[in-house]
Amino acid sequence: MSETHSTTENNNSHCCDNTCGNADDRVVPDSVEINPLFARPKEAQAFSKFTIPQKGSLPETAYQVVHDEAMLDGNARLNLATFVSTWMDDHANRLYMEAADKNMIDKDEYPKTAEVESRCWHMLADLWHAPDPMNAIGTSTIGSSEACMLGGLALKRRWKEAREKADLPTDRPNLVMSSAVQVCWEKFCNYFDVEPRYVPISEDHKVLDGHDLDKYVDENTIGVVAIMGVTYTGMYEPVEQISEALDRIEERTGLDVRIHVDGASGGMIAPFIQPDLAWDFRVKRVYSISTSGHKYGLVYPGLGWVVWRETADLPESLIFKVSYLGGEMPTFALNFSRPGAQVLLQYYMFLRLGFDGYRRVQQTSHDVAKYLSGEIEQMDDFTLWNDGSDIPVFAWMLNDKPDRKWNLYDLQDRLRMKGWLVPAYPMPVDLTQVTVQRIVVRNGFSHDMAEAFIKDLKSCVKYLDGLRSPMPSEARASEFHHSYFAVIPRIPSFPALRKFMFIPTTIMFTKAGCNDSSYEKAACCGSARCKRSCTSRVRTFHDERCDGTDNNATQSVCRRRKPQSYGHTCACRGE
Numbered sequence: 001m002s003e004t005h006s007t008t009e010n011n012n013s014h015c016c017d018n019t020c021g022n023a024d025d026r027v028v029p030d031s032v033e034i035n036p037l038f039a040r041p042k043e044a045q046a047f048s049k050f051t052i053p054q055k056g057s058l059p060e061t062a063y064q065v066v067h068d069e070a071m072l073d074g075n076a077r078l079n080l081a082t083f084v085s086t087w088m089d090d091h092a093n094r095l096y097m098e099a100a101d102k103n104m105i106d107k108d109e110y111p112k113t114a115e116v117e118s119r120c121w122h123m124l125a126d127l128w129h130a131p132d133p134m135n136a137i138g139t140s141t142i143g144s145s146e147a148c149m150l151g152g153l154a155l156k157r158r159w160k161e162a163r164e165k166a167d168l169p170t171d172r173p174n175l176v177m178s179s180a181v182q183v184c185w186e187k188f189c190n191y192f193d194v195e196p197r198y199v200p201i202s203e204d205h206k207v208l209d210g211h212d213l214d215k216y217v218d219e220n221t222i223g224v225v226a227i228m229g230v231t232y233t234g235m236y237e238p239v240e241q242i243s244e245a246l247d248r249i250e251e252r253t254g255l256d257v258r259i260h261v262d263g264a265s266g267g268m269i270a271p272f273i274q275p276d277l278a279w280d281f282r283v284k285r286v287y288s289i290s291t292s293g294h295k296y297g298l299v300y301p302g303l304g305w306v307v308w309r310e311t312a313d314l315p316e317s318l319i320f321k322v323s324y325l326g327g328e329m330p331t332f333a334l335n336f337s338r339p340g341a342q343v344l345l346q347y348y349m350f351l352r353l354g355f356d357g358y359r360r361v362q363q364t365s366h367d368v369a370k371y372l373s374g375e376i377e378q379m380d381d382f383t384l385w386n387d388g389s390d391i392p393v394f395a396w397m398l399n400d401k402p403d404r405k406w407n408l409y410d411l412q413d414r415l416r417m418k419g420w421l422v423p424a425y426p427m428p429v430d431l432t433q434v435t436v437q438r439i440v441v442r443n444g445f446s447h448d449m450a451e452a453f454i455k456d457l458k459s460c461v462k463y464l465d466g467l468r469s470p471m472p473s474e475a476r477a478s479e480f481h482h483s484y485f486a487v488i489p490r491i492p493s494f495p496a497l498r499k500f501m502f503i504p505t506t507i508m509f510t511k512a513g514c515n516d517s518s519y520e521k522a523a524c525c526g527s528a529r530c531k532r533s534c535t536s537r538v539r540t541f542h543d544e545r546c547d548g549t550d551n552n553a554t555q556s557v558c559r560r561r562k563p564q565s566y567g568h569t570c571a572c573r574g575e
Helices: 059-070 090-098 111-127 144-165 183-191 239-253 341-377 408-417 447-465
Strands: 031-033 046-048 137-141 174-178 195-199 221-227 259-262 286-292 304-308 320-322 329-331 382-386 393-398 424-426 435-440 502-504 539-541
Touching: 090 341, 111 137, 111 304, 111 341, 137 144, 137 341, 144 174, 144 183, 144 221, 144 259, 144 286, 144 304, 174 183, 183 195, 221 239, 239 259, 341 382, 341 393, 341 447, 393 408, 408 424, 408 435, 408 447
Parallel strands: 174 195, 174 221, 221 259, 259 286
Antiparallel strands: 031 046, 137 304, 286 304, 320 329, 382 393, 393 435, 424 435, 502 539
16 A cells, blocks of 8 residues: 555545546655545545544545554564563453443443452452452553552652651652663653662673662662563562562661562463462562563553552552542542453453463463573574573573674564564663573464474574675664663764753664764773773763762753762763
């Protein structure tokens, strides 16, 4: 379907006579052409992309236009980058259509859907070993990002209320977490004015494991985030070890710091295939857990869940009562109106699969991941970062080879040519010199498909090994980003933008990162060929350096500047 033709008439209107499609039509941009096979008399031959048409069209025509556009999307079964469920059975699809009109917030009109929601999070409270599941409290959300933010807000509000009661200042809350957290936690800290304290991962400490935690926790710490399935690698963070480190801190300082477990993936994996692993409410410092129903919960997007250990752990001040929908109803989600269908689908999956069914599905994905990682580990070109023993996700690195003329980004591109989406990306701050590639195994990715992938992977590597010269890299930029900081990879080329943006110098520049024109000469491209030593811990704002002190001479460039004493050269939060 072409996107370049339209009529000579106003692009945002339909033809009103039979002249549509005549020879006097001209080519214009920003329009979507209707396939002549589906064009109807007295209808426009094209629709503007960016304005609402003056007149409507037949449903068949509108359907065909949208259908043909959507056909250009990729094949979800070959997407090994996403964690999101992309398949449900026909009964689920039928239920989905039957419930498409249900609004989760309107508990007066849809009381049964509301009751099902309550059943689901009570089931999760039981699954996660809440001391008294019937005394727990939870809610569904649009996704695990919203669920994480609700967990973070509860931590912040509890900390604030305790500080106010003790007549202590509440203007400097911080949240401690791994440098490898998912971007939703960066958003939470940004949106709700919380200082993020990132504990850097390293090759010795691949996840947040309690190491050096005392350097980051203080009286202003609202909580610690533990991740069950790090986005970068799929590894579990050892919740018990983190809790024990916090126990030692409390013994020494008296600080009682709570844990929120981000179980976006692992919250629906560990209970079924690693039942003896203590990560949930069995760990006493864990007060809230979030998960994603649309990941390993096996439901279409978007659905998330958050559950608190006890009703008292959700501050009353975060609950709002509304009466204008027909009855007084409490609500504490960030979103108001939201689909109820996904909640019903979650309940359907709980009933359809049961515990044993979920165990079989997750174990199958786990077995496939272990098979894939084992095959890749045997290839001379790669070294595993992890093997998929936690959630069925694993990552690998490229071994050093002096005469190699390709890298993981080149391999990513070759695999994409065969339909496979396998992301390559740098690891987080303080480990950006390491580039990994990652596979996410989801329900539906069979052993047969895994064998086909390995065959294609070996074929791609053989092709790349046969190169006589390096692959061109001038315009290379990964399509996979774990942070909003990476969406403008060539900021140095845009001084007008960098003037108004906080740009961490750990951004991976594609070309200008290490030459004399590099921004502040402090950014490194991460390449092994880079001759310039990186100052990755220095952050800049408005082209000026910040020393992190309250009386900094350039304080005016930041709306807020607070010193951070936990290892960063510059403490400018860039707000």
